[in-house]
Amino acid sequence: MNLRKVLTVSRIFPWIEASDKDAAIREMVRxxxxxRGVTEIGPLLAAxxxxxxxxxTALEHGIAVPHGKTDAVDDLFAGIGRVPEGVDFxxxxxxxxxxxxxxxxxLARTGPHLQFLAEVMxxxxxxxRRQGILDAPDAxxxxxxxxx
Amino acid sequence: MTHAVTVLMLQLAALLIAALxxxxxxxxxxxxxxxxxxxxxxxxxxxxxxxxxxxxGLHQPLFPLDQGGVLPVSVELYGIAVLASIILLFLAGLxxxxxxxxxxxxVAGGVGLGGVVVSxxxxxxxxxxxxxxxxxxxxxxALFLGTLATATSVGITARILSEKRRMSSPEGVTILAAAxxxxxxxxxxxxxxxxLARVTDSAVDWAQIGRIALRAFAFWIGSTAIGILVAPWLVxxxxxxxxxxxxxxxxxxxxxxxxxxxxxxxxxxxxxAYVTGLALSRTDVADExxxxxxxxxxxxxxxFFAVMGLMVDFSAIGPVLVFGLLFAVLGMASKxxxxxxxxxxxxxxxxxxxxxxxxxxxRGEVTLIVAGIGLSSGAIGSDLFGVAVMTLLVSSVVAPPxxxxxxxxxxxxxxxxxxxxxxxxxxxxxxxxxPAAAEFLRGRIIAxxxxxxxxxxxxxxxxxIYRIRHDEINISLVQDGASITLSTPVEHEQLVRxxxxxxxxxxxxxxxxxxxxxxxxxxRLVDGLFEE
Numbered sequence: 001m002n003l004r005k006v007l008t009v010s011r012i013f014p015w016i017e018a019s020d021k022d023a024a025i026r027e028m029v030r031x032x033x034x035x036r037g038v039t040e041i042g043p044l045l046a047a048x049x050x051x052x053x054x055x056x057t058a059l060e061h062g063i064a065v066p067h068g069k070t071d072a073v074d075d076l077f078a079g080i081g082r083v084p085e086g087v088d089f090x091x092x093x094x095x096x097x098x099x100x101x102x103x104x105x106x107l108a109r110t111g112p113h114l115q116f117l118a119e120v121m122x123x124x125x126x127x128x129r130r131q132g133i134l135d136a137p138d139a140x141x142x143x144x145x146x147x148x
Numbered sequence: 149m150t151h152a153v154t155v156l157m158l159q160l161a162a163l164l165i166a167a168l169x170x171x172x173x174x175x176x177x178x179x180x181x182x183x184x185x186x187x188x189x190x191x192x193x194x195x196x197x198x199x200x201x202x203x204x205g206l207h208q209p210l211f212p213l214d215q216g217g218v219l220p221v222s223v224e225l226y227g228i229a230v231l232a233s234i235i236l237l238f239l240a241g242l243x244x245x246x247x248x249x250x251x252x253x254x255v256a257g258g259v260g261l262g263g264v265v266v267s268x269x270x271x272x273x274x275x276x277x278x279x280x281x282x283x284x285x286x287x288x289x290a291l292f293l294g295t296l297a298t299a300t301s302v303g304i305t306a307r308i309l310s311e312k313r314r315m316s317s318p319e320g321v322t323i324l325a326a327a328x329x330x331x332x333x334x335x336x337x338x339x340x341x342x343x344l345a346r347v348t349d350s351a352v353d354w355a356q357i358g359r360i361a362l363r364a365f366a367f368w369i370g371s372t373a374i375g376i377l378v379a380p381w382l383v384x385x386x387x388x389x390x391x392x393x394x395x396x397x398x399x400x401x402x403x404x405x406x407x408x409x410x411x412x413x414x415x416x417x418x419x420x421a422y423v424t425g426l427a428l429s430r431t432d433v434a435d436e437x438x439x440x441x442x443x444x445x446x447x448x449x450x451x452f453f454a455v456m457g458l459m460v461d462f463s464a465i466g467p468v469l470v471f472g473l474l475f476a477v478l479g480m481a482s483k484x485x486x487x488x489x490x491x492x493x494x495x496x497x498x499x500x501x502x503x504x505x506x507x508x509x510x511r512g513e514v515t516l517i518v519a520g521i522g523l524s525s526g527a528i529g530s531d532l533f534g535v536a537v538m539t540l541l542v543s544s545v546v547a548p549p550x551x552x553x554x555x556x557x558x559x560x561x562x563x564x565x566x567x568x569x570x571x572x573x574x575x576x577x578x579x580x581x582x583p584a585a586a587e588f589l590r591g592r593i594i595a596x597x598x599x600x601x602x603x604x605x606x607x608x609x610x611x612x613i614y615r616i617r618h619d620e621i622n623i624s625l626v627q628d629g630a631s632i633t634l635s636t637p638v639e640h641e642q643l644v645r646x647x648x649x650x651x652x653x654x655x656x657x658x659x660x661x662x663x664x665x666x667x668x669x670x671x672r673l674v675d676g677l678f679e680e
Binding site for chain 1 (some may be wrong): 643
């Protein structure tokens with residue numbers, strides 16, 4: 001899928017500060033909602049936390065993919081966050097999550113929710129690109145690394 | 149008018165019932181292809197056997213012989229057979245795996261092309277040598293017999309390969325890819341031959357043949373290229389209507405439209421239908437359209453074979469019986485040599501070459517379509533039409549046991565890199581505790597892909613094999629007992645893994661809740677057993 005259609009610089013959040021997983025998710029949901037002009041984040045947060053409660057969305061190499069489905073959104077909300085200090089997401093390799101890829105999509109409608117995550121995952125297999133995201137000075141550089 | 153329609157309805161009833169019963173008999177009892185049964189059904193009720201008996205109340209036989217044209221069937225009935233052949237070729241086009249064709253065009257190209265060229269030359273040559281009055285390769289009779297000799301129908305081969313678990317062997321992959329090429333070349337050849345037969349007599353000059361062939365080829369390649377470019381755009385527009393019935397209906401409408409245009413251009417209608425199918429085959433709705441039209445196909449296609457059967461005139465076959473048998477044997481030999489030699493050049497040993505040759509032997513619907521067009525256009529007579537039916541019969545009886553026996557034994561490939569055909573594909577395998585659990589998860593995986601906007605279609609009614617498509621993404625899912633295997637191009641492996649992870653997470657959550665609820669419910673049910 002074409003990531004340019006979903007990601008813009010306003011949906012890249014390079015400086016997330018959080019002491020734990022819930023706080024990181026809350027901050028990322030707030031930023032993502034704000035980038036779409038949504039102020040009522042309750043249902044969005046509940047959807048992401050409900051999925052996270054079933055099983056951690058932590059993958060490996062410091063990546064986590066918190067996501068959820070709710071009818072409080074009418075199309076795909078997607079963004080990438082960076083937690084410079086890292087936060088424990090319960091990953092199998094024990095690495096704290098530094099790159100968060102988040103999607104929130106409508107419950108009923110079909111849509112490319114996992115395709116977005118899969119496409120980003122495919123790019124993040126590359127260790128050089130992962131390091132590039134961690135070292136990037138700003139959101140625009142991260143976006144370039146992801147959509148290039 | 150009313151009388152003609154009444155006769156048509158009675159004819160359709162007799163043909164449909166005879167074709168379906170005979171088809172079942174051939175397939176289940178005689179273990180022969182169903183198409184032969186359907187053909188025989190038509191033959192039995194047709195004007196040369198039972199159909200000639202006058203029916204009380206109707207004041208005529210059910211199938212009167214004299215229909216005032218070259219065919220022993222009415223225009224109305226023949227029209228329905230043409231409609232069936234349009235559906236058949238439209239679906240054949242839709243099933244054509246164009247990317248596989250392009251990917252293997254180097255490997256299987258030689259096999260497909262070799263088979264077509266050798267069998268065409270031998271088929272047309274047999275007409276020139278053995279048939280009085282046929283003066284050269286440019287004669288319509290020679291051209292039709294050459295085209296008849298080329299058509300391969302790999303439906304039977306695919307079934308045998310699948311039964312012997314050789315579908316993904318180098319031979320299996322080569323046969324299936326070569327058959328696509330064979331179909332494409334066969335259709336182009338048919339386009340050229342029909343165009344030629346309509347405008348020429350036997351004293352034709354080669355410059356004229358070249359011009360006509362070029363025009364037919366240009367129409368084919370031009371309309372296919374435009375179709376492939378326009379189809380995704382058209383399907384995107386139609387998808388807005390959110391009705392697969394409308395998409396399938398409009399697609400079939402386009403097949404009919406192009407069939408008409410092809411006919412107006414002096415080509416056969418089936419060419420237009422095939423081109424439409426081919427153009428739509430790369431869109432993600434191809435499988436759904438096929439599924440929507442399956443019902444229509446199931447009724448009309450047996451009718452097509454039955455109508456072809458009722459056109460078989462025994463008295464006309466008698467004088468060409470020896471030629472028919474010779475033609476059938478030569479046709480098979482030319483396929484084995486034409487496909488086998490290039491296969492040997494491509495790395496197969498003699499055993500592999502024989503397997504590939506045998507796999508390309510079966511003939512089917514295309515043979516009959518070519519023969520039917522030849523008969524209706526007057527290019528061939530009832531005698532050569534009978535020869536076509538004999539060819540179909542002989543190859544259908546001989547090819548399956550030959551192929552089945554040839555597949556026993558060691559590999560037919562000389563080279564070590566047998567996995568070359570599967571390069572670029574990844575398999576993700578899930579082992580579940582029981583087939584029932586695998587079936588449940590399979591349903592959820594299919595639903596998850598549909599939720600992502602994919603089209604998922606079961607491609608085999610007997611075994612749980614699915615094709616999951618979205619634009620260019622093509623994934624297959626196979627459930628074998630308690631295991632589920634998803635095959636995906638390497639670039640989409642992440643997606644498959646994510647879908648599976650999500651479904652397993654959901655399944656675990658569901659099972660956790662279910663265990664507690666089931667315990668409580670079971671307790672209540674046991675209590676209820678002893679309540680007064």
